[in-house]
């Protein structure tokens with residue numbers, strides 16, 4: 195069975211988050227940046243609440259604070275007042291300004307307001323302004339995330355022909371991965387002897403150390419000066435097959451400055467990590483470092499050791515399209531059948547990309563849902579009866595009601611500590627996901643066994 199259409203006219207418990215939330219997350223990966231949401235106070239409160247409960251870090255998101263008057267006459271004056279207050283209070287290097295449903299609906303021209311603000315304050319030392327259009331009735335958090343990265347690259351980088359190419363540096367667009375994933379990517383790239391510009395990099399801003407003194411803006415992130423250098427890197431590596439062929443940030447760079455682009459899937463599992471390692475090998479001219487060959491070898495050994503416990507096990511997956519595709523690729527190489535692949539996203543290409551990226555999957559065995567909500571997902575899980583559910587915390591109530599273990603991945607993880615430190619990528623990430631998957635199956639069998647065995 196392969197379904198791609200929704201059954202319900204009305205979304206019931208969406209399997210997606212608000213579009214500016216993705217923008218706020220991406221902006222946390224830029225050094226010295228503060229986000230100003232152009233809209234009502236509630237939008238920034240909701241997004242802060244969501245991000246804080248996953249990352250467990252203080253998160254400031256300003257708002258232009260729409261009221262009834264602003265909703266009718268426009269938010270020009272509120273936005274300018276907010277900019278002045280933020281500059282005074284935070285002294286940021288960058289102000290990112292995503293829009294919200296309300297400001298998009300009334301049609302505020304944010305770019306024009308910013309131009310006016312700059313000309314009215316030309317004697318001031320102003321920060322960089324990044325505007326991004328993120329109406330939440332169009333797209334999901336992942337669209338807001340990618341749109342922001344695109345906007346940053348469009349606004350900041352690009353002086354083609356002015357610089358010589360740095361052959362030992364790459365640009366990396368990791369997509370919406372965990373803070374731990376970003377740290378691991380940096381380690382891998384450095385081990386190939388390459389320098390990098392990561393966009394975004396929220397590995398420190400959203401998973402930092404304990405402060406003794408309050409900081410207005412947490413340390414970390416990629417600086418605007420670095421982003422300006424992206425057009426002279428040797429190549430760009432962009433994760434996410436859903437971005438291939440689209441006007442993505444790396445495509446913008448390659449069109450503007452001829453930086454060669456490698457688009458590849460999220461490196462989850464051996465197959466996709468091999469592809470990433472080979473790309474780094476090609477760019478750096480070096481072989482895969484021994485450290486990663488050892489990790490790969492141990493992972494294959496673990497696959498062999500646990501094969502008898504998980505072969506033929508069925509799993510239901512949900513999340514952003516690229517995360518689900520990466521997880522499905524990993525599961526199919528370890529013998530778990532992804533019987534349900536669901537996403538709240540609706541690129542129109544999910545099913546096509548999934549079956550192309552994971553040729554071992556068959557539409558007869560795997561149901562695919564785009565634009566899914568948790569009502570669709572619950573219905574399918576009750577019908578398909580998988581042994582495992584893999585996704586974010588929002589699937590917990592389905593896991594509880596069906597008594598099927600939930601392996602938490604992606605964002606948001608609201609009911610556990612350490613969501614920001616879940617490692618999904620590389621051989622090391624696959625090892626951790628693999629151990630979790632196998633042990634969840636073993637634990638479920640052990641707990642439901644009438645015999646209290648302690649050895650297997």
Ligand code: SF4
Pocket residue numbers: 212213214233236237238240293294295296330331
């Ligand atoms: S109104 Fe729109 S932008 Fe604001 S929180 Fe709701 S979905 Fe997000």
